[in-house]
Amino acid sequence: MTTPTPSRALDHPPRDAIRLEGVLHALSDPMRLRIVRSLAAAEEELSCSLFDLPVSKSTTTHHFRVLRESGVINQCYRGTAKLNGLRRDDLDALFPGLLDSLLRAAALQADRLREG
Amino acid sequence: MTTPTPSRALDHPPRDAIRLEGVLHALSDPMRLRIVRSLAAAEEELSCSLFDLPVSKSTTTHHFRVLRESGVINQCYRGTAKLNGLRRDDLDALFPGLLDSLLRAAALQADRLREG
C-alpha cells in the first residue's frame, strides 16, 4: 500500500464551509461540549472508546459525527480505533479567540456548578 | 402608581441560572444570532418592531422569548412596545470575553460570506 492506514475515508467540511451557527449548535449539547473539553485538555488525539459518556455507543457515535460534520473535530481511523482531534487551526483561523473563550467559559461553569 | 410602567412582568433567569449550553443553543439559530448582533451594535434597547426579520411576527416573538429564557437578553414593556437589551453584565461576569468573541466571529463570518 502507498497509504499508511487510511482504511475508510471520512467526510470533513473544508474550512470555508464551517459555519458559526453549526459550531454553536454542535457545542450546545452537554455530551458534545464534554467531548470537546476532553479533546482540548488532551494534547493528542483520542479514540472514541476513551470517552466514558453516560449514553449508549450508538449515541456516542452520533455525537462524534455531529462534531465532525460541523467542523469542530477531525477523525481518522487507526486500525479499529477512530482518533479524534480538535480542528484548532481551522477554528482559530475562522473565529479567532472563540474556541479558547468557549473552553474557558465551559471550565468556569463547570467549577461554578461543582462547587455551588 | 408607585411603579413607572411595569405592566406585565416577564420572567428572566437569574444570573446563576444561565447555562452556557443554553446560550450556545440560543445563538445557534441564524435569526437569533442576527437579533443579538443588532442589539450589540445598537447602544440602546431596541423594540421588537425595529427588527425586519424574514419570518412572521409569531416566529419573531418566539425567537425573542428563547433569547430571554436562555439569559441572553432582557426584555421589558414600555407601553405597547417591548424593549430588548443584551445582558452584557451577566454574560461577561459568567463567561468573560465570550460574548465579544462570538460577536467578532459572527462579524467575520458575515464579511467572509458577503464578499466570498
Place this chain on the structure above:
DNA sequence: CCCGTACTACGATGCCTATCGTACGAGCTG
C-alpha cells in the same frame, strides 16, 4: 370610547434530533 399598533397565545405542521437496541463490518491477535 373606539381604533390602531404592538405583541401574545394557541393550535397545527413538518422537520430535526437525542436516545436506544440490535445486527453488522473492519481490523487485530492468537
Place this chain on the structure above:
DNA sequence: CAGCTCGTACGATAGGCATCGTAGTACGGG
C-alpha cells in the same frame, strides 16, 4: 480461521423546535 474489540448502520421512538395563521390582549391616542 476464530474470536474479540471498536465502531457503524438502521429502524424506532419520543420529544423539541422553527414556522405559520388566526384570534386575542394591552396600551396609547384621538
